[in-house]
Amino acid sequence: MAVVGFILDSIREMFRGPREYWMWLGALAAIVAFGAWNYSQQLMNGLVVTGMSDQVSWGFYISNFAFLVGIAAAAVLLVIPAYLFDRKDIKDVVLVGEGMAVAAVMMAIMFVVVDLGHPDRLWHLMPVIGRFHWPISLLAWDVLVLSVYFLLNLAIPFYVLYSHYQGKEPNFRLYFPFVVIAMFWAISIHTVTAFLFSANPARPFWHSALLGPRFIASAFASGPALIIIALQIVRKVTSYPISQTVIDTLALIMTTALQISLFFVGVELFTDFYNEGAHAASIHYLFFGLRGFASLQMWIWVSLALNLVAVVILMIHPLRRKIVMLNIACVLTFFGIWIEKGMGLVIPGFIPTPLGEIFEYEPTGIELGVAAGIWAFGILIFTLLAKAVIAIKQRKLVRSR
């Protein structure tokens, strides 16, 4: 019964706070409601209300999905130093990172669900009562690894926090094996998501062995960027101590990852363009346009510019150590990678079609509305989880006897 008390106390803590906290929750809830309304329009009228077509059959939703799996995976960058290298400062914030992973996985799954033509048939994916096409379908793999990752990132913090709640120290030997599994699992979720795309020879733009490494590298840049911003916000609005050394470590990881990520982009560009063949049609469309069509050109150049400016800031140590400059670099990286992996990766895979047709895509207001709702929902989940985590870590929330 102590577990029930723990859950109830945590929920109570989640909804306790000053006026500003409630205004924040209220604003997020309003955006969620706006997203839900947009989704209801889509449910009533079908996916025809989106900008997608037979030509470009995945759009803004799957773009956000691919990006968010990367954010979820990036929690491992706190988990590894916290538990393997026993960094005390990082151990203090690792649960916040895992909360972010939980929120990111939820958002990723929601982005897939809103993309479905028949969400009511989701149970067809369940093993036994449905027909789960595992291990053949990469999408089945993605469902599997994301679900398990979600559970791991719920279970480990749950155990640790529950121990704190009871005033006990968590038994490291009990949960350490799960931590190790979670580390490998984090890499697996993003690798599988990359394979989802790279498995298709039908789409030469995705069909590259470099896609997996590119996904990991860009995730390890955009993930820390988001964690750095989130940790600073937590530091500002709560009394929870977050050591500057944590942010320094994350900034260093982010710098290296962004360098590698940009190097990979260069490798891709060289290989496709030195001897340009049919394989390069999509990337040509993306960067330079094709036969007069060029709607993604602006996106990708903006993305490249954002990432380049960010990497310059990060590589110059005095600049990176200035918190304002670091924050700028984080915002640039976050949006730079968001474009690169979304509009810059998912969409051009469909242009031109395998039969050579060029048909462009632009998200509609409904798609943007639904996406805004899902992002707000994710931020809401993160806020609530972080609120409870911090209260318990600060020993404000302990089992009353």
Place this chain on the structure above:
Amino acid sequence: MTMDSDPKGKDYKSALARRNFLRGIGMGAVTTVATVAQPAWGGETFQDAFADFFQKDYRRMSAEEIDAALGRIERRAKRRYGVDIDCVNTPPQEGVVFGYAINISRCRGYRDCVHACVKENNLGRDSQVQYIRVLELNDGDFNLEHSDHYYDPETVPVEGKHYLPVQCMQCDDPPCVKACPVEATWMEPDGIVVVDYDWCIGCRYCMAACPYWARHFNWTTPEIPAEEINTKTHYLGNRPRPRGVVEKCHFCVQRTRKGRQPACMEACPTGARIFGNLLDPDSEIRYVLANKQVFRLKEELGTDPKFWYFSD
């Protein structure tokens, strides 16, 4: 990649299915017997919706369950279009694997195949889904990226152009089937890659996987004028489709399993299209494969299409 149980369902529906139909619900654990009495509040519609929701995938339904599903399909068509359709489940014939070949030197770009296909297969008129796409290319050029999909001159063929019809290649190693997370699409024993429209969740991963752009999604509810509906339908073929699912060319399964030609072949005025049983050494398609220089599109992708091209 064959059916994992023996062929079931019949070309006819049993008297039982017509009057009282057994419904398998969920995992078959609960079975209720319902009569076709019409409660005042439209209970049949409600019961159909309920049974539709829990309908199993095609390959796991018993003969009775398939019969019940066919009955629901017919009633749904009646409600939606006011038309009495006949939906059957003709099983694949023994010793038959279908293949197709097109003589591209005979194709004049008339698109009669396209229009026949639209009518035969109850394709959405306003959504303009078409299983066949005829590409127009300049003579001397076979690069699909230079093709015109929407050619619209006064008359075809246009001097200096040639035409290439493309549709589902019924690959023997189909990447779309591998992609599907719920096994809603598979290859039948007669080689046709089909979709269970009642099992598809509409994720469209198969569309990303297909190298021939042969799969189409119902972004909206397909609208067909009632008088234009083809009432001879098959569960895996041309029955009216719901919104939000993927569909594709199925070699006119409702015709070809009864020994008829696919509609596109029947419609072709130049005789460019040849369809037949690949396992029959005396078939015309086997003659073409043995005596003509044939090639397949994107053969290098290893999907092993059962769809060939040749020229005189």
